[in-house]
Amino acid sequence: MLGKSLAILVVSPRERSGTTLIARLFAEFFRLAGDAPILFDTDAVKPKFSKFFPEAEIVNLDQTKGQMRLFDTLPMRAHEPKIVDVTSRVFPGFFTLMRDIDFVTEARANNVEPVIVYVPHYEADDFERGFRIREHFNCEFLLAENAFLGVAPQSLHSVNSYWALKAHPAHMMIPLLDPMNMNLMEDERVSLAEFLKASAPGSAMPTPGEKATLPLAYLSLDARSKIRGWIKPSLREVQRTVQLVQARLNTPVSEPQAF
Amino acid sequence: MAKEPKEAKKAEKSGGGKQKPAVIIVGADKGGVGKTTVARTMLDYFAGKNALTRAFDTESPRGTLKRFHPRVTEVVDLTQVADQMKVLDTLHSSEVKVSVIDVRAGLLSRTLKDMTDVGFFDAVENGEFKFALFHVLGPSVASLSEIDEMLPYTENAEYYVVKNHINDTNFFEWDQATYDRYFKKARRTAKDINVPKLNEMAYEQVELAGVPFVSFGQNKTAKNQKADYSLVLRGYVRTWEKAVHEQYDDAGLMEWATDGAQAS
Numbered sequence: 001m002l003g004k005s006l007a008i009l010v011v012s013p014r015e016r017s018g019t020t021l022i023a024r025l026f027a028e029f030f031r032l033a034g035d036a037p038i039l040f041d042t043d044a045v046k047p048k049f050s051k052f053f054p055e056a057e058i059v060n061l062d063q064t065k066g067q068m069r070l071f072d073t074l075p076m077r078a079h080e081p082k083i084v085d086v087t088s089r090v091f092p093g094f095f096t097l098m099r100d101i102d103f104v105t106e107a108r109a110n111n112v113e114p115v116i117v118y119v120p121h122y123e124a125d126d127f128e129r130g131f132r133i134r135e136h137f138n139c140e141f142l143l144a145e146n147a148f149l150g151v152a153p154q155s156l157h158s159v160n161s162y163w164a165l166k167a168h169p170a171h172m173m174i175p176l177l178d179p180m181n182m183n184l185m186e187d188e189r190v191s192l193a194e195f196l197k198a199s200a201p202g203s204a205m206p207t208p209g210e211k212a213t214l215p216l217a218y219l220s221l222d223a224r225s226k227i228r229g230w231i232k233p234s235l236r237e238v239q240r241t242v243q244l245v246q247a248r249l250n251t252p253v254s255e256p257q258a259f
Numbered sequence: 260m261a262k263e264p265k266e267a268k269k270a271e272k273s274g275g276g277k278q279k280p281a282v283i284i285v286g287a288d289k290g291g292v293g294k295t296t297v298a299r300t301m302l303d304y305f306a307g308k309n310a311l312t313r314a315f316d317t318e319s320p321r322g323t324l325k326r327f328h329p330r331v332t333e334v335v336d337l338t339q340v341a342d343q344m345k346v347l348d349t350l351h352s353s354e355v356k357v358s359v360i361d362v363r364a365g366l367l368s369r370t371l372k373d374m375t376d377v378g379f380f381d382a383v384e385n386g387e388f389k390f391a392l393f394h395v396l397g398p399s400v401a402s403l404s405e406i407d408e409m410l411p412y413t414e415n416a417e418y419y420v421v422k423n424h425i426n427d428t429n430f431f432e433w434d435q436a437t438y439d440r441y442f443k444k445a446r447r448t449a450k451d452i453n454v455p456k457l458n459e460m461a462y463e464q465v466e467l468a469g470v471p472f473v474s475f476g477q478n479k480t481a482k483n484q485k486a487d488y489s490l491v492l493r494g495y496v497r498t499w500e501k502a503v504h505e506q507y508d509d510a511g512l513m514e515w516a517t518d519g520a521q522a523s
Binding site: 064071 | 461489490491493494495497498
């Protein structure tokens with residue numbers, strides 16, 4: 001990809017928000033678009049993202065060396081996109097560091113645009129924090145609502161920052177998948193894009209030898225269809241929002257192969 | 260020639276014509292408390308405010324301060340009369356009105372005594388010069404006893420007590436009550452400056468680069484060319500030095516040194 005490259009920072013102030021899943025979707029999307037994204041897993045205690053992508057680098061942001069490894073690499077002039085799964089454990093320190101080192105300015109000076117993908121729970125605090133982050137960092141901001149986290153309670157409707165973020169132009173919604181099938185998606189051997197390809201109508205049925213690389217192959221047609229029906233719109237959401245950001249930045253848009 | 264009256268008027272208007280020479284001594288009798296680090300932040304501070312400053316490094320012949328600020332720093336041996344003259348006899352004649360003297364460890368008391376002997380403090384009392392002492396204290400209670408020795412020299416001076424945490428992660432052993440006791444008898448107080456801790460790796464990299472903190476933060480080499488320092492470490496240095504400079508601002512250092520003549 002020529003033009004500006006994106007440094008996608010998937011963040012949430014809380015655990016179990018789906019940041020790893022969303023980071024996976026971005027990584028898979030860019031791979032489908034022919035890129036080789038540079039991936040970082042910031043959970044040095046219980047790394048998760050890197051289990052799905054062994055090439056992802058685990059960085060310990062509690063240590064200066066880890067901070068340097070991440071933030072000195074992100075603004076490099078590589079044309080490849082970068083995706084960072086930011087664990088909630090490092091959430092406050094991550095933004096303090098980003099602010100203190102003036103990361104956004106440095107990245108832009110190197111033709112890299114930071115994109116904060118913010119995944120809130122439906123809590124007033126989360127929307128307030130997200131609002132403050134958006135206002136402070138003045139870079140691309142993407143609100144990612146995760147349907148697994150339920151729906152906004154009535155009490156949120158009186159919170160200004162909730163409406164401010166809901167009205168944010170770059171906004172994505174990760175659809176719901178039933179919990180049983182979602183558990184299967186946690187299998188670290190599963191590549192979402194590979195699954196789509198292998199489960200496409202008309203594709204050859206897996207042979208026993210393929211089971212090792214495609215563990216979902218034993219699923220019923222119904223389950224495969226449901227999972228497919230979740231992956232496709234999720235990737236489309238990613239595609240839509242990535243292309244929206246790229247259009248705003250006046251940079252060539254990523255065109256994935258059909259999925 | 261035709262420009263002279265205009266320039267003179269401009270200088271008078273800005274207060275430049277009336278600016279009294281200011282001497283700032285950064286020192287401590289104890290070694291390893293970070294005197295030179297404090298002097299370096301001070302030179303960056305004045306440079307950032309466009310206030311011309313000259314510096315004297317008494318760590319003769321090595322000159323640590325000169326290594327970081329070679330353009331404005333001269334290495335002197337203040338135990339020698341010739342070098343005392345070089346510093347003090349030029350206070351009036353120099354275009355640069357702010358002089359920062361980084362006094363090497365163990366020489367602070369002696370330097371102040373020598374300056375007394377040559378009449379410097381009389382001149383301060385007569386309003387010819389301004390004098391500020393940045394007394395850098397270590398974390399031990401013992402370092403507080405230095406205050407007693409310094410107080411006689413601070414009668415007509417600005418006295419800043421600098422607690423430097425940069426080289427030491429330990430908490431200061433002494434508390435506020437102990438500290439206050441040292442000033443009670445002098446019936447005066449010092450202005451406090453707290454230099455926060457700087458990330459060790461960042462400090463080390465600035466040492467290796469041999470540039471002012473501000474240049475490191477701006478990713479520049481000693482020759483003012485683009486460097487390749489770590490973004491993270493640069494950020495740490497910028498944030499840290501900003502915090503130090505805010506304390507200088509709060510203490511009114513700029514206004515004091517330049518008689519409010521030079522704005523940032």
